[in-house]
Amino acid sequence: MTAYQDNRLPVATPSAWADALRVARLVAADPHGIGGVVLRAGAGPVRDRWLAALRAHLPSGSPMRRMPGGIADDRLIGGLDLPATLAAGRPVAQTGLLAESDGGCVVVPMAERLEPGIAARLAATLDTGWVRVERDGLGQSLPARFGLILLDEGIGADERVPTVLSERLAFHLDLSAIAWGDVQDAPTPEEQPNGAATQTDAAITALVQAAEALGIGSLRGPLLALRVAHLAASLDGRDALSDADTIEAARLVLGPRATQMPATEPAPEEGDAPSDQPPQGEGDPAPETPSEANALDDSVVAAARAAIPPHLLALLTGDGPRPTAPKAGKAGAAAAAKRSGRPAGTRPGDPRQGRLNLIETLRAAAPWQRIRQRQASSPEMPIAGGSRRIIVRAEDFRITRFSQRTETTTIFAVDASGSAALERLAEAKGAVELLLAQAYIRRDKVALVAFRGRSAELILAPTRSLVRARRGLAGLPGGGGTPLASGIDAVAALALGVRRSGGTPVVVVLTDGRANIARSGEPGRARAGADALQSAGAFRATNVRAILIDTAPRPQDPARRLADAMGARYLPLPYADAGAMSAAIRSAT
Amino acid sequence: MLLNGSTRTLSRDARSDLHPQAEVAGPQSVGQPSSRFAHATTPTFPFSAIVGQDEMRQALLIAAVDPTVGGVLVFGDRGTGKSTAIRGLAALLPSMLAVAGCPYSCDPGRPADLCHRCREQVAPLTSQKIPVPVVDLPLGATEDRVVGALDLERALAHGEKAFEPGLLARANRGFLYIDEVNLLDDHLVDLLLDVAASGVNTVEREGLSIRHPARFVLVGSGNPEEGELRPQLLDRFGLAVEVTTPTDLPTRIDVVRRRDAYERDPAGFCEAYAPADHAIRETLTAARARLPGLHVPDATLEAGARLCLALGTDGLRGELTLMRTARALAAYEGAETVTLDHLARIAPSALRHRLRRNPLDESGSTARVARAVEEVLSL
The missing domain is CATH 3.40.50.300 (P-loop containing nucleotide triphosphate hydrolases)
Structure with missing residues (x-):
């Protein structure tokens, strides 16, 4: 470590707020080029201050638009402007929010709840800088070169911005640790010395190597870092990259993306590198000696390493909670369902609430044409001679109704305690995978909650992905006490969440019904049993369909009583294997 | 992005x-x-x-x-x-050559596939390169x-x-x-x-x-x-x-380097690669011309069938695609005939998504195809 430090270029580590301001400046300089920022912070003055700083840096007149959460496609992408179309008698396009934000920023509040469809639309627009409208009989491309500011108010590692977007944004900024006091009297950051001019090639090598050392798999990381470095140079009015640009880019872009700690071991050949000549920023072209290249590489890694946020650091070093696979947003499916699916007739309604059915609308308007023509031809509303324009009024609008089978989410609550022997766990895993194989044919989802030891844990968030399910299941441990009450509580919460987002939950509990850990986490059979029955009562009130599979070698009373209390179907399956279990569940649901 | x-x-x-x-x-x-x-x-x-x-x-x-x-x-x-x-x-x-003004870009050389508009047109069809x-x-x-x-x-x-x-x-x-x-x-x-x-x-x-x-x-x-x-x-x-x-x-560095070069000078970058792109275009044109005359020997057909059988792919679509893609590969490479080597190289792409999925099988479908290719084709 000492040799490592000796050879490093001097790296200033500005305060978190100074970094945040620097990011704002960089984003404002080229919002679209660097994608934007994932801004993790609660709503509050610090976040507002940052956004104000960003707006101040943006060229005046460039748009900074807020995107409401449940935005519909006609406002996001654009579509037919119905009132204008009817007034003009020919299709008039309506510009969407994305095209309106061209040259500026789109601010997305509560980005951790962004639904996958909208995230994908944003990603596609970021990629091209153009928004393609193929809607309502219109086809056009409009420029939409904006940066995204994703306001991430998620708590913990589970609630995150969809990866499809965070991947594409250069900066992942965490303001949650910054106090208001740090912000108020922040000194303007002083100019950093530039360091030696860097060959672009050396910078690329250094950044790619740093990305690898930090376990950043996607190449977007180093590519974005390189862009940021170029941008920093051009902000300074320079054409060539300097060491400082590269190091800063690594710190700001690569650090927060780290998935592993870089090995601290220095490269072997640098032991005899001259350690007492930190390159100066006097613009003298530094000779490309291997030791200097190494110095840059090391400094880049060190800078990025220093910028790994504390919570991530805890995860990486194993002190924090177990990292779970990032999941695609799961909220908001209900709203989208109204506009898709199979057409099932029409009804009168506001076209903004659904999809306009033109034929039915015209049909509804047809009988009134004579009357309306006569009214319209009064002197104050003349119609061009010979024009036989159809007059459509708001009450004629018909929108298409769609029916879409709501998807079922099967939630497994698995007793992974010592009393339910380990092989039951293996069978449950097998049953989950078998059901999942069925589920992706039926477009259904599967989730898994395990309870063991002192509490319940969400092992697998509702998913349709075999890849993710297998990963989640592989790490499922077994043994310990039976916190039945916590398990039922967790599954009830999850089931309600599924229902809120428009799905139909079905709960499958696998247990022998013998609780020995109370809700408080304290051991004690009597208390635990009472808690479990209480939780079961609460579960019954949710009215979620449930099945309780008794996994005890001999079917017993506790499990039956629990099933009754939950309002669940009781299914004793003492010797069931994965196949039999999934068959039983399928027939029961 | x-x-x-x-x-x-x-x-x-x-x-x-x-x-x-x-x-x-x-x-x-x-x-x-x-x-x-x-x-x-x-x-x-x-x-x-x-x-x-x-x-x-x-x-x-x-x-x-x-x-x-x-x-x-x-x-x-x-x-x-x-x-x-x-x-x-x-x-x-x-x-390609298409009927001028046709919204479906009909092929004037294939009257059977013409759209209703082109078929009803009385005047002779004019064509253009698009x-x-x-x-x-x-x-x-x-x-x-x-x-x-x-x-x-x-x-x-x-x-x-x-x-x-x-x-x-x-x-x-x-x-x-x-x-x-x-x-x-x-x-x-x-x-x-x-x-x-x-x-x-x-x-x-x-x-x-x-x-x-x-x-x-x-x-x-x-x-x-x-x-x-x-x-x-x-x-x-x-x-x-x-x-x-x-x-x-080295590959990762190369990717970033080329991307950077492209972003800073798109026109110059594309010009540098124009000859390579042109070569691919020529090869494609030649391959399309060669394709209809390319013969698939019985031995290759049989090997393909055995490969699909070994993998238990459903239906004939797998076999058909395997043959067509192997033939296209051979045409692209300018080969005289479709060999087992072509078959082996295209098999993973043509078959990996047709295997009956066993959710409890941890080994990926790519590995399963590779295994089958080795067993069936390495005679």
Whole structure:
């Protein structure tokens, strides 16, 4: 470590707020080029201050638009402007929010709840800088070169911005640790010395190597870092990259993306590198000696390493909670369902609430044409001679109704305690995978909650992905006490969440019904049993369909009583294997 | 975003004169139609400049040699240049002959496949060279724009019932590209599959009843983490390739370096790779000419059948695709005949998505195909 430090270029580590301001400046300089920022912070003055700083840096007149959460496609992408179309008698396009934000920023509040469809639309627009409208009989491309500011108010590692977007944004900024006091009297950051001019090639090598050392798999990381470095140079009015640009880019872009700690071991050949000549920023072209290249590489890694946020650091070093696979947003499916699916007739309604059915609308308007023509031809509303324009009024609008089978989410609550022997766990895993194989044919989802030891844990968030399910299941441990009450509580919460987002939950509990850990986490059979029955009562009130599979070698009373209390179907399956279990569940649901 | 490039052209259809919307929505109503053409000036990242990803490039080239292989599905990590490759391929495809003014780009050389408009035309058909259409299906596209629908303007202004062709019409004889195919609405996916399989788009809506040719190569890309595709959909794709981020340092550095060079000087970069792109185009043209005459020996046919049998693929589609793709590969490489080597090299792409999935089997389907190839073909 000492040799490592000796050879490093001097790296200033500005305060978190100074970094945040620097990011704002960089984003404002080229919002679209660097994608934007994932801004993790609660709503509050610090976040507002940052956004104000960003707006101040943006060229005046460039748009900074807020995107409401449940935005519909006609406002996001654009579509037919119905009132204008009817007034003009020919299709008039309506510009969407994305095209309106061209040259500026789109601010997305509560980005951790962004639904996958909208995230994908944003990603596609970021990629091209153009928004393609193929809607309502219109086809056009409009420029939409904006940066995204994703306001991430998620708590913990589970609630995150969809990866499809965070991947594409250069900066992942965490303001949650910054106090208001740090912000108020922040000194303007002083100019950093530039360091030696860097060959672009050396910078690329250094950044790619740093990305690898930090376990950043996607190449977007180093590519974005390189862009940021170029941008920093051009902000300074320079054409060539300097060491400082590269190091800063690594710190700001690569650090927060780290998935592993870089090995601290220095490269072997640098032991005899001259350690007492930190390159100066006097613009003298530094000779490309291997030791200097190494110095840059090391400094880049060190800078990025220093910028790994504390919570991530805890995860990486194993002190924090177990990292779970990032999941695609799961909220908001209900709203989208109204506009898709199979057409099932029409009804009168506001076209903004659904999809306009033109034929039915015209049909509804047809009988009134004579009357309306006569009214319209009064002197104050003349119609061009010979024009036989159809007059459509708001009450004629018909929108298409769609029916879409709501998807079922099967939630497994698995007793992974010592009393339910380990092989039951293996069978449950097998049953989950078998059901999942069925589920992706039926477009259904599967989730898994395990309870063991002192509490319940969400092992697998509702998913349709075999890849993710297998990963989640592989790490499922077994043994310990039976916190039945916590398990039922967790599954009830999850089931309600599924229902809120428009799905139909079905709960499958696998247990022998013998609780020995109370809700408080304290051991004690009597208390635990009472808690479990209480939780079961609460579960019954949710009215979620449930099945309780008794996994005890001999079917017993506790499990039956629990099933009754939950309002669940009781299914004793003492010797069931994965196949039999999934068959039983399928027939029961 | 970087891999896809913020400065690249959208797709060729955007600047094509056949853009059907140009007639529908006049300049006043659409806003800035001139901007539609402005971005066509930045060249696409050249296909030949893509580093690595050999399997994906091979699959796309095979689909370009023989469009009947049935589409390409590209699944894999983020930021691996999936979209870049498809757009790059579009840019280098040789142009084709089409009936002038036909919204479906009918082939004047194949009277049987003409659309109703061209067939009814009394005057002799004039033809013109046009670029092969590569149509992007954006997420959020409505069904009426995909299949085509009533012409709004004529319905509103003149009360006429006229058909306005959709994206499927524009994709005829070309490519239809869907990014994030697993996020597309189910009913749209069903519809696309049906059209892709039959080569005909049947529109029965809003009082219209139209059939028009829609033969296109379906290219889908996506990420398995976002959700699986239904097996029925998987099976419809001729080739499925998995792409991963390169892991060795020199390759990674090379990717970043080329991308950086492209972003800083797109025109110069593309010019440097123009000869390589040109060579690929020449090879493609030659391969297309060679394809009809290429013979598949009985031994290769039999080996293919045994391979499918060993893997237990459902139906004959696997075998058929294996043969067609092996033949296209041989044609591309200028081979005299289709050998077992061609078969072995194309088998993973042609078969990996057709295996019956056993969710409890941890080994990936790629490994299973490789194993079967080794057992069956290494005679």
